[in-house]
Amino acid sequence: MNYEINMHSNTIAVIRLFGELDHHATEKIRDQISRTILQGSLNTIIWNLEKLNFMDSSGIGLILGRMRELRAVNGQTIILNPSNTMKKIFQFSGLSSYMMDGKEKDAIMHARGIVNG
Secondary structure: OEEEEEEEOOOEEEEEEEEEEOHHHHHHHHHHHHHHHHOOOOOEEEEEEEEEEEEOHHHHHHHHHHHHHHHOOOOEEEEEOOOHHHHHHHHHOOOHHHEEOOOHHHHHHHHOOOOOO
C-alpha cells in the first residue's frame, strides 16, 4: 500500500491511495493525518481513490474517523473517484453525498466553494 499526501494552502490535503488499503496501512495513514488535523490549519481532506484497488472495513473507518476529527473544525471531506464497488460501500455507509468523480483540481475548487460551468 502506497499513499501520498499533498497539502494545498495548508487547509486542504489531497490523499492519494494506491493498491490495497488494509488494517496495517490505515494505522500509518491515520496517525499522520490526525497529527495534521490537530495542528489546526487543515479543514478539508480529499481522498483520491482513483488508483485504489481494494479497501476493507478499516478503510471506511479511516475515512469516517477523519471526518469526525474534521467536524470539530467545521471541516469537509470529499471522496474522489471511488470504484463502482467502493461507491456501493460508501452508499451503504451513508456517505453518498461526499462522493465526487473528476479531477483533483475540480475537487479542490469545489472544496473552496468555487463552482465551474
